[in-house]
Amino acid sequence: MVKEFDIPILPTYLETPKLKEGVMDGEGPFKSAQEFQNPLGFPGEKVDNWQKVAIDKIGELKSKYRSVQVFLDSCVKCGACTDKCHYFLGSSDPKNMPVARQDLFRSVYRRHFTFAGKYFPKLVGAKELDDDMLDDWYNYFHQCSQCRRCSVFCPYGIDTAEISMAAREVLDVVGIGQKYCNQILGKALTIGNNLGLPEPALRDTLLDLEEEIEEETGGIAVKYPLDQKGAEILLITPSADFFAEPHIDGLIGYGKVFHQDGVSWTLSSYASEGANFGMFIGSYDVMRKAALRIRKAALDLEVSRVMVGECGHAWRVAYSFWNTLSGVGVGAADEFSQKLQDQLDHRYPQPQHIIEYTHDLIQRGKLVFDKSANDDRTVTFHDSCNVARATNMGGILGGQFILPREVIKAVCNNYVDMERSTIKESTFCCGGGGGLLTDDLMEIRVKGAVPRMQALKTVEKDNGVNTLAAICAICKSQFSKVLPKFDFDPYMIVSVHQLVSEAIIMDRRKIEVQEDKSEVD
Amino acid sequence: MSIISIFFTALFYISLIVFLVGMVKKIYQFGITPAPLKIPIAPTPLTQKGVVMRIIREIVLFESLFRSNKWIWLFGWLFHIGLLLISIRHIRYFWPDDLPDIFLLTQSFKYAAFVMVFGLIGLILRRIFVERIRYISAPSDYLMLIMLLIIGISGMIMTFTSNHTDIIMVKEFTSGLVSFNWKNLPTEVYFLIHIFLVFVLMVIFPISKLLHIPGIFFSPTLNQVDDARSKRHIAPWALKQEQEHATQLEQILGKDE
Numbered sequence A: 001m002v003k004e005f006d007i008p009i010l011p012t013y014l015e016t017p018k019l020k021e022g023v024m025d026g027e028g029p030f031k032s033a034q035e036f037q038n039p040l041g042f043p044g045e046k047v048d049n050w051q052k053v054a055i056d057k058i059g060e061l062k063s064k065y066r067s068v069q070v071f072l073d074s075c076v077k078c079g080a081c082t083d084k085c086h087y088f089l090g091s092s093d094p095k096n097m098p099v100a101r102q103d104l105f106r107s108v109y110r111r112h113f114t115f116a117g118k119y120f121p122k123l124v125g126a127k128e129l130d131d132d133m134l135d136d137w138y139n140y141f142h143q144c145s146q147c148r149r150c151s152v153f154c155p156y157g158i159d160t161a162e163i164s165m166a167a168r169e170v171l172d173v174v175g176i177g178q179k180y181c182n183q184i185l186g187k188a189l190t191i192g193n194n195l196g197l198p199e200p201a202l203r204d205t206l207l208d209l210e211e212e213i214e215e216e217t218g219g220i221a222v223k224y225p226l227d228q229k230g231a232e233i234l235l236i237t238p239s240a241d242f243f244a245e246p247h248i249d250g251l252i253g254y255g256k257v258f259h260q261d262g263v264s265w266t267l268s269s270y271a272s273e274g275a276n277f278g279m280f281i282g283s284y285d286v287m288r289k290a291a292l293r294i295r296k297a298a299l300d301l302e303v304s305r306v307m308v309g310e311c312g313h314a315w316r317v318a319y320s321f322w323n324t325l326s327g328v329g330v331g332a333a334d335e336f337s338q339k340l341q342d343q344l345d346h347r348y349p350q351p352q353h354i355i356e357y358t359h360d361l362i363q364r365g366k367l368v369f370d371k372s373a374n375d376d377r378t379v380t381f382h383d384s385c386n387v388a389r390a391t392n393m394g395g396i397l398g399g400q401f402i403l404p405r406e407v408i409k410a411v412c413n414n415y416v417d418m419e420r421s422t423i424k425e426s427t428f429c430c431g432g433g434g435g436l437l438t439d440d441l442m443e444i445r446v447k448g449a450v451p452r453m454q455a456l457k458t459v460e461k462d463n464g465v466n467t468l469a470a471i472c473a474i475c476k477s478q479f480s481k482v483l484p485k486f487d488f489d490p491y492m493i494v495s496v497h498q499l500v501s502e503a504i505i506m507d508r509r510k511i512e513v514q515e516d517k518s519e520v521d
Numbered sequence B: 001m002s003i004i005s006i007f008f009t010a011l012f013y014i015s016l017i018v019f020l021v022g023m024v025k026k027i028y029q030f031g032i033t034p035a036p037l038k039i040p041i042a043p044t045p046l047t048q049k050g051v052v053m054r055i056i057r058e059i060v061l062f063e064s065l066f067r068s069n070k071w072i073w074l075f076g077w078l079f080h081i082g083l084l085l086i087s088i089r090h091i092r093y094f095w096p097d098d099l100p101d102i103f104l105l106t107q108s109f110k111y112a113a114f115v116m117v118f119g120l121i122g123l124i125l126r127r128i129f130v131e132r133i134r135y136i137s138a139p140s141d142y143l144m145l146i147m148l149l150i151i152g153i154s155g156m157i158m159t160f161t162s163n164h165t166d167i168i169m170v171k172e173f174t175s176g177l178v179s180f181n182w183k184n185l186p187t188e189v190y191f192l193i194h195i196f197l198v199f200v201l202m203v204i205f206p207i208s209k210l211l212h213i214p215g216i217f218f219s220p221t222l223n224q225v226d227d228a229r230s231k232r233h234i235a236p237w238a239l240k241q242e243q244e245h246a247t248q249l250e251q252i253l254g255k256d257e
Ligand code: SF4
Pocket: A074, A075, A076, A077, A078, A079, A080, A081, A082, A098, A099, A153, A154, A155, A156, A157, A158
């Protein structure tokens, strides 16, 4: 059922492709069955009066979201965004140009909600939401990783991600949901994490991990506490960190850092997931439900700090939305939020990113590293979209670009950046974000990775880069899959905290030796 | 007054009303539509002052467009700056009395017409010849540019060729429109085309992509401060829902204790 396709050959320079209409036409990802739809409050299959339901929903969304309303009205079709999307650059399909993607939505909006579209549809490109259009919506709005790169370049800040979220919400309410996202959401909302790991399994995994680290470090007991009431820090991390490479190496890194700081911390089995796929499907309500689990865990465990691990969109939801959705932060008025505010330690930002935490410890000289442990690596950093374009770290302008790089440079001797137009706020998506990290979307994932792979290839050739560090679970999973397709070593993708983990000196005696050495220097 | 003068006078007020009512409605709609989530886009300012500076840079310099594509930026910026200068110069026609001396400075602004027309031609050519931009263009996108081009060229014909219109009459007519002291208008064809299209432009303003002008001020990705952790941001509908759903959510999630 999944289409065969050729792996693109990486170009030496990234060029804007000639349009190839229809190359990415198709059915889109697997559709969500009743059993995944209903628990989220969506119909199990396409409803009979779907057209009316959809138009009504568009009307509702445009009155609830200023982004939708303003973005649909303001685009001047200047074309500045047309060559900014990695999916267009990699696939050549014109419907993957951000403005063309928006236009799938905008043309329907025009037809039903604007004077010009009602009376002069041909003139302004207004169209009916018919079966073909609906198919295009399902297909092409699932070829958008909501990475927001296009928005950086639009003179009005028009954010295609907002439109694609709205479109997916419309699709969900007419009963055409995407299996991958909705199935995962079901698990996160009932079991507590995207993988469906129940408490005993999680506990076992963590125990194994403790043993493994103890063996590796020669007897240092790094703990991974679960549901420890009264701990200072509650760590919310993507559940991928619990089991798969390269994610788990990051988790080992967090544990070592906590251990060295001597802080008490815990994971929660009730809210063992940082990722919040509610954002991908554009549903405020679902996103809120997932966020409320975290508030509940923080209250139940009586922690005074909430910290987020290496996950891009989890960090976006935490940083930008938690305070709105569930009052983790400052200023919410309801009873539970109030209780949480009292409980939280406001000397620290709430929530805080693990990079902010480690960076702070490094600044304060609390961690000692043997940088040479990473000497076999020449590292480059992949700015993950949601971190780079939607959040901040450290409360300084551009802190989200600075802090991770400083952490890497503190633990590695060899660091190189990729080309400026492909990093920081202009970073290219890994190709697997926004709910596309599923095998049925492999073609678009591989094609969408082309711009990032091209930039990586250049630093590999010119600077001998052999390690790609990232702070997002989706990026890490996506890269593990696509790197070999472009003749890279799949193990070159690492967590930033894996680099930390490798260089950190845990053994007191070694620390003393290291300190002597630095005095001699 | 001649029939044609009555016609154009009436048309002016009709277009003006459509423009004003339409714009007020749209701006009101933009204004009351809440932005439920904090969605500023990098490079994001952390302070209100930073946001104001960001919007000013966008409006004056077209900063994002510059970052994006130098050709579109060049043509787009030249067109807009040309149009701005020309519009300032046009104040003289609406000024009922003798012009204050300061307007002498705007004398040379007439040359901005060349800049504007150059920009417009660039934009049209891009739309026709660059495949990607042709793909995203609807007929209205071309028409809008062509209309502006005709407005510009007809104005230039009156200013720079021997087809001068009776300037005194124009001034009497236009200043009469604002002071309700109606006068005949000159009936040269270039002038009629020029002002007719300007009136059309006013009418389509609130129902077309010209809404990008108010839109830029309301764009949440541009106008929000990046302070989500220290200040709670919540939309009225979300707050209401939060209060109403409190009990229901307790059932789903188990009560917060
Ligand atoms: S850059 Fe913005 S205004 Fe220009 S075409 Fe793209 S979305 Fe529309």
